[in-house]
Amino acid sequence: MAERTPQARAAAIRRASAQARATMNEYDQEMLEQLRDLYLEASQRIEAEIDKAAGAGDRVALDRLYWLRFQIAQELQRLAEAWQSLLDQGLPQAAAIGSTPFSSALAKDQVDYINTQAVEFVRRYTAADGLQLSDRLWRINKGTSQRIENAIEMAIIRGDDAYRAAQAGMTAAPDALGAASPGKIKGTIRDxxxxxxxxxxxxxxxxxxxxxxxxxxxxxxxxxxxxxxVGTRFLLSPAHPEPDICDVHAAANLYGLGKGVYPHGKSPWPAHPNTLSYVVAVFEHEVSDQDKSGVETEAQAQQRITAPASARTPYTLDQLITLGQEVSRKLLRQAKAQYGELWPAKWPEIIYQALNETVGTNTPARVASKGAGADLVVAASRLFPDSWTKAADDFGPLTAKKQDSRAFYRPGPNGAGLLAVRDFGSTVHEYAHRLQAAMPELDDYFQQLHVSRTAGDPLRRMRDLSPGYPYAANEVAREDDYIHPYMGKEYSGRNVGRAGALEVMSLSLEWMLGPNAIQRERFAEYDRELFDMTLGLLFHYAP
Structure with a gap:
């Protein structure tokens, strides 16, 4: 769909930014694994040199020390060159991933220049300890060389002294006699x-x-x-291990642009080495009047985030999408490893088991009525997190019936509700509407995403978007790039959320947990952002 408004362009960049974060997370792991392989291979080569130095004996003799030190120095130099080459490859690739979300808004030569300047910045950057990247690499390599050389020298000399003492009839400690053994030295090298x-x-x-x-x-x-x-938001990774200065940076509204939002050139990111946090672009239309009036000091932000957990800010959309990306990567790797394909017939079992082990599932909903409809609702409710089912149970009494015509959920007074269902797939869908009514704050995540993705899109009649379906004349939707137009349907009236987009949540959960394997695979392939956010909510949202 053509991007006709600044809001639509912003939504496209936002989606591309989420994908770039996912790509960068994967690339980060790939680079760390390649680096680990380099060190393991170097360690194995050094261990082979230790075996050569020992020959057929049970220790490395002192007269082999100089030769062994030379061989080890050669291997460590080879390692230093290899991981320097890996880093040289990684920096421009990481920069290219970072600039990709803006490739549709900027000229190619601008993007190329941005990438080049980012890499040069990294190479020239002087940290608080006064070191540039080249200094840091030299220090690591030099320190590695010194520690290994010292350890080997001490082991060989200690073993040689013990050996000579034993030869002279003197008592030597057993551990000293074995200090220069190839196995002992190799174990030290591995550590x-x-x-x-x-x-x-x-x-x-x-x-x-x-x-x-x-x-x-x-x-x-x-x-x-x-x-x-107008700037970038400091986005705290959901994998952030424990509170630190990043939490303050991600929470503070220092400039009246919103929590964690900093003008261009003012962002404190990265707050420390080895960071797991990101930044995400913020557009002018996204800054609310509340943001503008909510300026605070860093000390005030610190005080606010140390409030009791019940008073803290919930996950942002970006955080939930990132959480979902981590879950989906893990589950898809598991599927590939177990069944040799990404979307095996056993996929539902994989996700159900993971959900049950992580958040707890399999609790049946309380249904006041009896019959086939109630049985379907009980079965469908077991797929959802226990805390969600409990929230729906606490919301009010629920009845159900089975029918052959179109399924629906009808809310009643005081939290009561009626589910009319046709089959298991429609039951998952309509029970999601029940959860939606019981937990409007859960639904609001889906509606926020809908609003950001369809900004500027016109309302169109469902019968025009899906000719041949028996939609009423007053059923309308915003099309976006949803894999089915019905997902963008908007309702009017009371209790319909911020945009009336009640089908985003229900269809997402139906396609994720329901029986239609083809639809689930299409969901993941064609709308990975929504797929990942749905997983993020299933595994991390609690009412």
Missing amino acids: LMTGRGSALYNAQRVMRTEINRAHGMAYQAGAAQTPGT
Whole structure:
């Protein structure tokens, strides 16, 4: 669909930004794994040199120390060159991922320049400790070399002293006699190279910090040059391990642009090395009057975020999408590993098991009526998180009936509701409407996304969007790029949320949890943003 308004262009960039974050998360893991392979291979080559130095004996003799030190120095130099090459490859690729969301708004030469400048910035950047990237690499490589050389030298000398003492009839400690054994020395090398707090840990820390810096700098530069943007939001990763200064940066409204939003050139990102946080572009029309009047100091923000958990700000859309991306990657990897394909017939079992193990499912809804309709509702409700089912039960009494005509959910007074269902798929869909009524704050995430994606799109009659279907003349929708026009349907009246878009949530949950495997695969393939957000909510939202 053509982008006709600034709002539509902003929505497109927002979707592209979410995809760029997902791509960067995958690339980050790929680079760390490649770096790990380099260190494991170097460790294995060094271990082979240790075996050569020992020969057929049970220890490395002192007269082999100089030769072994030379061989190890050669291997460590080879490692340093390999991971320098990997970093040289990673920086421009990370920058390109960062600028991609703005490729439709900027000329190609602008994007190329942004990428080049981001990489140059990373190389020239001087951190608070006074070190540039080249200095940091030299320090890591030098430190690795010194620790390994010292460990090997001490082991060989200690073992040689113990060996000579034993030869002279003197008592030597058993651990000293074995200090120069190939197995003992190789174990020490493995710990120094790839164990906890090892050379690999330090190298991965630098790798993650610098490729993410290149990504973030390119993204911020692209945002700054895109018309209509006012700054970037400091986006706290859902994988953020524990509270730190990032929480303050992501919560503070220092400039009247909204929580965590900073004018171009003012963002505190990245707040520290090895960061898991991102930034996302904010457009002028997204800044509300409440944002403008809600300016606070950093100290006030700190006080606010340390309030009890019940008073804290819920997840943002971007955070939920990122959470969902992590879940979907994990589940799809599991499906591929277990069944050799991404969308096996067993996919429902994979997601149901993961949900049950993570948040708890399988609790049946309370249904006041009896019969086939009630049985379908009980079965469908077991698919959803237990906390969601409980919220619906607490909302009011529910009755159900089975019929052959069009299914529906009809709300009643005092939280009562009637579900008219046709089959299991329609039951999942209509029970989602029941959850929607019981938890409007859950539905609001879907409606927020709908509003951002359809900004500027006109309302069109459903019968025009889907000719041949028996839609009434007053059934209307905003089309967007939904895989089915019905998803964009908008209702009017009371209790319909911020935009009346009640089908976004119900169809998303039906396609995610229902029996239609083809529709679920299409959902993931053609609307990954909504697919990921749905997973993020299923696994992380609690009323």
